[in-house]
Amino acid sequence: MSVSFSPNTSAVQKDPWDTAQRSQRDLSLQVPLNYVNHPAVSLTAACFPDGQYDEDRFVQCLSNLLEVGFRRLLADVYWDSGRQDWSFCPVSIPASVSSDTSPSATAPTPSSSMGALSTGLLTPHTTSVTSISTAPSSTRSSEHQGVVARSADPTSSSITSDISTSPLVGSDNSTSSSITQPSFSVSASPNGTIFEASGCACSSTINLSVLMGLLNDYFTSTENTLSANLLYLVFNMHASAVSPTKPAQAPSPSDLPAPSSLLGPVLSGNLSAYIYGPSELSSDRANLNSSWYRAASWQSPDTSYFTVNTSRNNIHSTPDGWPNEVYVEFSHGRRLLIGWGDIDPQMAGYNMSGDQGTIFAQDEFQALRTMNISDAGNVESGCIYQTNITDLAMVNSSWAFTTDDFNLEALKADLSPYSKLDLITRLTNCGISPLLNTTLFNMPADVNPTYYQNFTHSTIWSWAPGQPSNNETNSTVVVDHDCAVLDPSLHGRWRACDCSNRYLAACRSGPSPYAWELAPYTVPYSAADDACPPNTTFSAPRTALENTYLLAALYNHAGFSRPEYLDEDYSIWVDFNSLDRGDCWVMGGPNATCPYNNHESQTENRRTVIVPTIAAIIVLFVTALTLFVKCSANRRSSRRTKRELNGWDYEG
Helix, strand or coil: CCCCCCCCHHHCCCCCHHHHHHHHHHHCCCCEHHHCCCCEEEHHHHHCCCCEECHHHHHHHHHHHHHHCCCEEEEEEEEECCCCEEECCCECCCHHHCCCCCCCCCCCCCCCCECCECCCCCCCCCCCCCCCCCCCCCCCCHHHCCCECCCCCCCCCCCCCCCCEEEEECCCCCCEEEEECCECEEEEECCEEEEEECCEEEECCCEHHHHHHHHHHHHHHHCCCCCCCCEEEEEEEEECECCCCCCCCCCCHHHCCCHHHCHHHHHHHHHCCCECCHHHHHHHHHCHHHCCCCCCHHHCCCHHHCCCEECCCCCEECCCCCCEHHHHHHHCCCCEEEEEEEECHHHCCCCHHHHCCCEECCCCCCEECCCEECCCCCEEECCCCCCCCCCHHHCCCCCEEECCCCCHHHHHCCCCCCCCCCHHHHHHHCCCEEEECCCHHHCCCCCCHHHHHHHHHHCCCCECCCCCCCEEEECCEEEECCEEEECHHHCCCEEEECCCCCEEEEEEECCCCCCEEECCCCECHHHHHHHCCCCEEECCCCCHHHHHHHHHHHHHHHCCCCHHHCCHHHCEEEEEEEEEECCEEECCCCCCCCCCCCCCCHHHHHHHCCHHHHHHHHHHHHHHHHHCCCCHHHHHHHHHHHHHHHHCCCCC
16 A cells, blocks of 8 residues: 555644644744754554554554644654564564565655755555465574464464474574564455564554655645644664563674664665755754855844854854754755664664764754653743743753653643643743653544644644634624734733734843843834834744743733733733734734735635745744844834845745
8 A cells, every 4th residue: 555644634733723833833933943842742652552553553643643733753663683674563573474575775756846845755565465474484583483373353364383482582692592482363454464462463564664655745745835844753763572571682783784774774765855864964063154154044043042153264163053944944845853762772783873864863852851740730840941041051942852641631621712721831831842652541643633633732832722813703893803912811822912902012132032021111013113122122932932931021020920910901912913814924013924825715825835935034034033133223124124025035
């Protein structure tokens, strides 16, 4: 079967959630990748909770997880030394009864449908089992030579064999132990051979080629639409075991992956058009003049987030900087970053050097935070936000993540209308990405994606549930709600409101992204820029942590330390509006225009607009607001410059 990205109807994002997620992506486009939070999920927990490793279910599960908004994927992969293949099944599948082959390291053929965003759909192989033999076909791993096979389905093809014992290769190749093989059932299915042992059932095709094929189709399906996003894939590496009830043995040196079977070459061979790896990062960091600075200003990351060194020849470099999404995705067409998670001791002999150009080292883009959570679900310690401390060196949220039970009962409820903060939202507000490492209510994501969708919705730090809502009916009058405010009665979440209302304005101050001031008097949205104090600029938070610091600035300004004392009358303007088009939220003040094309059919428009055009305009506003602190004297001329640049076309 061919592998395609095909989420369930119930997983497809609907407005206003769709608009909320898309506009939040646009807000953060120029922030370095390591400071942007994303919901993370363990594929083992979400897709294989019952020990059933089926290709069709996995494809459906992963499609649903991508559709509902998970951007960081944690995958457990197992090296099956007998078949010389990477598998998601923790049990070794005998090479003698598998007609599957390893994925080849063949690069896809790029297309030019969207500049640098290339395609190259890998068509995974399929298996059709017509006969099964227990005769050993390989001498590489003797543990697979004795298999008992019995039919799990009376309608399927099956064979049987006697139980035998064989030595298992240990970590010390000079010694071995004799372990009795467990009984397996072997049956045929449309996806190949199904093997079952001790409650663990695996399709012979549940291997890396399925993941690569699905990601290829996902990237192809989303490369020309508003749904394009970066993905982060973290691999935990294991050795497969003879039985799920017995520990895995270390492969002998000759059974470890050959150079062409290392994860790096396999992944780059099939996904090279989309991978941004350590080689690219190292090259970019070494000479910013020829990388991030050379790109158009709207494509460059906000340098206030990292260290910049300057050589005698005026060459700028950074030891710790990361690019931003618009640079990686829209300028260079890359959609995927890959890193190592845990590596089992049994795989200590694996040749890590062969992956250095493709896969980031352990924990290079994930930093586990130890959290102290009260019984009431409050974050007692571990939150990155620190009162009155805005120095980035002391408020480091780089790649921060954590995992917990997250008070998951809250996910059963409809999150709209908004009722209360749950732990997931509190952690997100702390600048930490939550990792879902459990099966929600014993329901894998292919069966019920709604719970997983509620999880990702809880990580939306900007809009309150049910927002943005662009109008309301007052008696018989329809009032447009095209301007955004941070509402303290919604715990700092945003809502859309009438632009003629009068509120204080959020004004960014100083070089730190966490320093905020408020305008000294209330104004309508159109006058918010002029109301900001000198040496500040009307702006909007771009990350959850920036939003938390803005909310704290509001508390300090109002003289209250407890949020329950502030109602919606204390809301403040943030620089985000949809005055040009109701479903298109942009920064840049009241004269900003929508970067999407101007077709009247908004529904169709969401699926056909080329995303780089969006970045070329939206991020332009972010650049102007964050890299240059304008004085009050030139405030109006700066706004005119932004309008003149709205017509930029994407290059790449």
